[in-house]
Amino acid sequence: MDNSTKQLMSALAQSGAAGVKEVFRAQLEQALNNLLKAELAGFLGYDSYERCGFNSGDSRNGVYTRKFATAYGSLNLEIPRDRQGNFKQQTLPAYARRSDRLEETVIQLYAHGVTTTEISQLVKTMYGQYYVPATVSNITKSTLAAVEQFHKRKLQDKYFCIFLDATYLNLRRNQVQPEAVSIALGIKPDGHKEVLDYRIAPNESMTTWDELLRNLYDRGLKQVQLFIADGVIGLAPEVKRVYPMASFQRCHVPVMRNLRNKVRKHDQAAVLNDFKQLHHAPNLPEARAILQHFYAKWGKQYPRVIQQLTKIETELLAFMKFPPQIRIALYSTNQIESFNKRLKRKTKAKEQFPTAESLDNFVGQQVLSYNQAAAARRIARGFSGILDTIESYFD
Numbered sequence: 001m002d003n004s005t006k007q008l009m010s011a012l013a014q015s016g017a018a019g020v021k022e023v024f025r026a027q028l029e030q031a032l033n034n035l036l037k038a039e040l041a042g043f044l045g046y047d048s049y050e051r052c053g054f055n056s057g058d059s060r061n062g063v064y065t066r067k068f069a070t071a072y073g074s075l076n077l078e079i080p081r082d083r084q085g086n087f088k089q090q091t092l093p094a095y096a097r098r099s100d101r102l103e104e105t106v107i108q109l110y111a112h113g114v115t116t117t118e119i120s121q122l123v124k125t126m127y128g129q130y131y132v133p134a135t136v137s138n139i140t141k142s143t144l145a146a147v148e149q150f151h152k153r154k155l156q157d158k159y160f161c162i163f164l165d166a167t168y169l170n171l172r173r174n175q176v177q178p179e180a181v182s183i184a185l186g187i188k189p190d191g192h193k194e195v196l197d198y199r200i201a202p203n204e205s206m207t208t209w210d211e212l213l214r215n216l217y218d219r220g221l222k223q224v225q226l227f228i229a230d231g232v233i234g235l236a237p238e239v240k241r242v243y244p245m246a247s248f249q250r251c252h253v254p255v256m257r258n259l260r261n262k263v264r265k266h267d268q269a270a271v272l273n274d275f276k277q278l279h280h281a282p283n284l285p286e287a288r289a290i291l292q293h294f295y296a297k298w299g300k301q302y303p304r305v306i307q308q309l310t311k312i313e314t315e316l317l318a319f320m321k322f323p324p325q326i327r328i329a330l331y332s333t334n335q336i337e338s339f340n341k342r343l344k345r346k347t348k349a350k351e352q353f354p355t356a357e358s359l360d361n362f363v364g365q366q367v368l369s370y371n372q373a374a375a376a377r378r379i380a381r382g383f384s385g386i387l388d389t390i391e392s393y394f395d
Contacts, residue, residue, distance in 0.1 A: 025073040032068075033078050036089055040080040043087050058084045144357070147364030151197060155221040158394050159186040162196065163336035164229040164239075166204040167343060169363075171353045173202075179356075180204040181343070181363055182212060185336040186224075187329075189390045191379025194371045195339065196221070200360055206234045213242040225393050226318060228333055230254050236315060250315035251333045252278075262305045263298075271298060279331060284320040291316070323389055326382035335380075339370060 041047050044058060063078040079089060163185045168178035183198040196216060201208045209232075227239045228249045236248045256275060260268050274294050281287035291313060299306045309316070319330035329335060343366055353359035383390065 022073070025075065029075040029077070032075060036077065036080055039089055040082065040087055044082065058082050058086070144361055146368060147361055150364055150368060153219070155196065155216060155219045156188060157220055158189055158223045159196075159221060160189050160224075160390055160393070161226040161228060161330060162186040162224055163333050164209070164227060164235065165333050165336045165340060167340040169343070169347055169353065169359060171200075171356060171359050173356075177202070179359070180208070181359075182208050183336060183339070184212060184216065185339060186221075187335070187380050187383070189394065190387060191383030191390075193335065193374055193380055195367045198363060198367065200356060200363070204232065206238050209235060209238050210242070213239065217242055223394055226322070226330060228319075228330060228335075230333060231312075247318040247321065248315055249318040249330060250312055252316070252331045253333070255309075255312075255316065258308075259305065263302055267298075267301070274298070278316070279328070281320065282324070284317060287317050287320045288313075322393075323382075323386050325386055326380075329381055342366070342370070 037048075040060065044060070048060065059082065061081045061083040063080050066077045066079050068075045068077055081087060164183070165185075166180045166182045168180055170176055171179040179200055180203055181198055181200055182204055184196040185193060186196045187193045197212060199208050199212045224243050224246045226247045226249055227243070228251060229235050229239075230251045231254055236250075239246060239248055252275075256272055259271055259275060263271050274297065277290050277294075278287055281290055291309070295306050295310065319327050322330060343363065346366055347362075353362065
């Protein structure tokens with residue numbers, strides 16, 4: 001039994017897993033210090049106390065200490081120096097005080113919604129190294145470049161459909177208030193989906209949507225068949241200004257919610273059931289016939305409700321122009337709502353974001369993580385068997 005094995009068995013018997021971790025830490029510390037000494041010896045061309053080093057023109061000049069955080073705890077390293085100051089060790093990254101693994105851990109914890117204070121305590125427990133919240137915040141800022149690149153990246157020229165929606169997260173400016181994160185999520189002609197971009201503003205406004213849509217167009221996204229969004233006033237005309245050839249589908253969920261709220265309680269189930277027949281229509285003429293029947297049946301009791309529906313009929317039926325296999329994905333914003341729920345889940349541990357930059361960084365990390373996971377998943381429901389049909393909609 002070699003000495004290392006004896007140490008591990010002894011540590012396990014006396015202190016359990018914590019003792020084993022300390023053995024690994026001590027051995028790693030010794031190994032790195034030995035490697036640093038060997039590196040200087042290779043640079044100078046002779047080992048310590050060798051006669052060939054006498055009057056060689058350069059020699060050892062002591063060490064300086066440096067702490068380095070790893071998965072096994074903090075290492076006390078002795079960095080050797082030469083008398084002429086020409087030696088530059090290559091074993092450790094210059095000026096680094098922690099391993100990349102630790103930095104990646106901090107970033108991953110932050111991206112999963114853990115607060116900077118909680119991360120500080122977790123890192124101390126996991127790595128034996130304590131970071132004050134300000135240090136954690138500085139580490140997470142290293143992701144800003146990736147988020148900035150995301151906002152500027154070149155886009156594919158064709159997306160079959162794009163979902164538009166806004167969610168609200170707490171941000172401190174002069175005071176803490178919910179701010180709108182306006183998001184665009186697209187499905188490509190090959191059925192893969194991704195978040196295209198987002199904007200953060202005090203409120204969901206046409207100015208924000210106009211900026212976002214025009215930015216998508218300027219970055220290369222020229223052709224879209226269908227936009228799906230809720231009933232925000234002015235959004236449909238705004239979409240048409242930037243993408244005049246695209247159709248606009250109004251999400252059925254808020255429409256049905258409005259129907260339920262505007263009719264008598266004893267009629268609610270029947271009204272909603274009649275409206276949902278649209279989802280099962282085999283073609284566009286049949287869907288129009290279903291709506292006409294709906295108007296005739298409920299028009300006398302609820303004329304104002306029917307009047308509102310007739311004004312948006314084109315937006316209610318836009319999804320019917322496309323293949324039946326994918327219509328279930330097109331008459332609501334459920335695709336983007338699932339991302340918004342994920343975003344909300346990740347922010348439960350955060351009461352607020354102190355700056356717009358920190359909010360942008362956090363949302364950006366969620367988007368990058370979502371897009372990476374979405375790229376690895378199979379294509380969106382219904383698209384796999386009709387890819388050639390989808391391509392035929394484009395020039």
